[in-house]
Amino acid sequence: MKIATRAGAVAAAAVLSLSLAACSASNEVAADDSSADAAATDTATDEATDAAMSFSGELNGSGASTQEKAMEVWRANFQTENPDLTINYDPVGSGGGRTAFLDGSVSWAGSDAALSEEDGEYDAAVDRCGDAGAVNLPMYISPIAVAFNLEGIDSLNMDAATIAAIFDGEITNWSDDAIASQNEGVELPDLAITMVHRSDESGTTKNFTDYLEQASDGAWGYEASGDWPNDLGESGQGTSGVVQIITSTEGTIGYADHSQTSGLGVVSVKVGDEYVAPSADGAALALTAATPAGVNGDDDLAYELDRTTTEAGAYPVIVLSYVIVCEQYDDADEAAKVTSFLEYTASQEGQAASVDAAGNAPLSSDLSDQVIAVLEGIAAASGV
Structure with missing residues (x-):
């Protein structure tokens, strides 16, 4: 490498x-x-090779726990080539990452939700970054698994309305007809359902509730939000907290990045006339229905996802996770570090490394080129 x-x-x-x-x-x-x-x-x-490893000091980011496995391998690979540089990433959740970025505590944020114009985050980014503000750059695409713990059952079929009814407390037992009718031949237990959700503000929650709002034909009565909208069930901090509760308690069901649900049962969601299990390929297919939604000019590569797609094989319960960066940094050294590191993560080499580590869907070559071009522009604007 x-x-x-x-x-x-x-x-x-x-x-x-x-x-x-x-x-x-x-x-x-x-x-x-x-x-x-x-x-x-x-x-x-020889001197050129040494110079290529010239980054030193620290580079700090924080945010989405969904990116954690990918970030581990990205950091390790980049630090191997730059042994005097330490890259830190705190998986505090998307909301915490955006807050830390906007108050200047970190150089970039990882977030499963783009900056919100409605919540004033783009305006706050101007205060943090200068007049050019900040942009969202896609970096990590992954299915969100609806994961459960039932002895002897590895997979179940459910449509969006059934999932919505479970997470809003309308369906409370695993033997309910709404579940049984979609799973002929599966012996469902007469067991209470315990729903598990995130306790922290989370981009995964926003993406999951966006799916429920768009695809459940009105069964989900809430708007998409990073904060869980009801006080039902149990809650866990971060992806690991949700997964730990599901893993340790039979009868539970929750949602988490698919890369971190190994060993749990997963739901295949209804898409058109078929049921589709979470997969990287399915996530990539679902992304093809997305439309640009960036607020801060052409460099802002945020997207609106269409969760109602009926394309064969598409899995619409996905997270498109971003890195959020300033369009210009006052400190050229900081700009060089953050843009060089993120150019690597967006590259085909970096994406292949995260696919091996986390099982995500890689950025397409066109999207990878777009992200790298924006980062190169940021470096140039910052005097790198």
């Missing part, structure tokens, strides 16, 4: 200059000097 940095590009240019200089002088020196020229070029190449 070789992660390119801007420092490396500058050093490579220096190597090229040295090589050209050596070539232009080659007709004026004795043949015996050719080995000296080669040694000089080799030395410059």
Whole structure:
């Protein structure tokens, strides 16, 4: 693995200059000097390699716990190439990450929900970043699994209206006809359902409730929100908290990034006339129905998701998770670190690494190129 940095590009240019200089002088020196020229070029190449690893100090981000597994491998890979740099990421949840970014505590935020114009977050970003404000850049696409714990049952079929009724306390027993009628041949227990949701403000919650609002034909009576809208069931802090409760308690059902629900039963949701299990391919198909929703100009790559798609194989309960960054940083060193690191995470190499670690759907090559182009523009605007 070789992660390119801007420092490396500058050093490579220096190597090229040295090589050209050596070539232009080659007709004026004795043949015996050719080995000296080669040694000089080799030395410059070694120096370029060292320069490519020139980032040092710390780079701090925080936010969505859905990105945690991907962020672990992204950080490890980038730090391998930059051993004097420490990258920290605190998976406090999307809301906490946006708050930390907007108050200047971190250089970037990970968020399963874009900045909200309605909540004044774009205006707050102007105070934090300057007149250009901040933008949302897609970085992580993943299915949200509706996960449950029932002994001997690994999968169930449910439509959105049934899921909505469970999470709003209208269906309270696993043997309810609304569940049984969609799962012929499955022996459902006469057991109370315990619903589990996030206790913190969460982009995963916002995406899940957005799915329920759009797809349940009115069975979900709430607007999409990062805060859980009722006081039913049990709650857990972060993705890990929800998964821990489901794992430890039979009869539970909750929602979490699919990469972190290993060992639990999962729901296949009704899409058109079929039931579709959560998968990276299904998430990628669902994203094709999205439409641009960015508020802060062409660089703001936020999207509105259509959860009512009936495309075969699409899985509409997805999270499109962003990194939120300033359009311009006052500190060129901070800008170089954050943009170089995020260019790696958005690259095909970085996306392949997270797919292996977290099972997410990679950014398309076109979307990857768009994100990298925005980051390069941010670096240039910041004097990098």
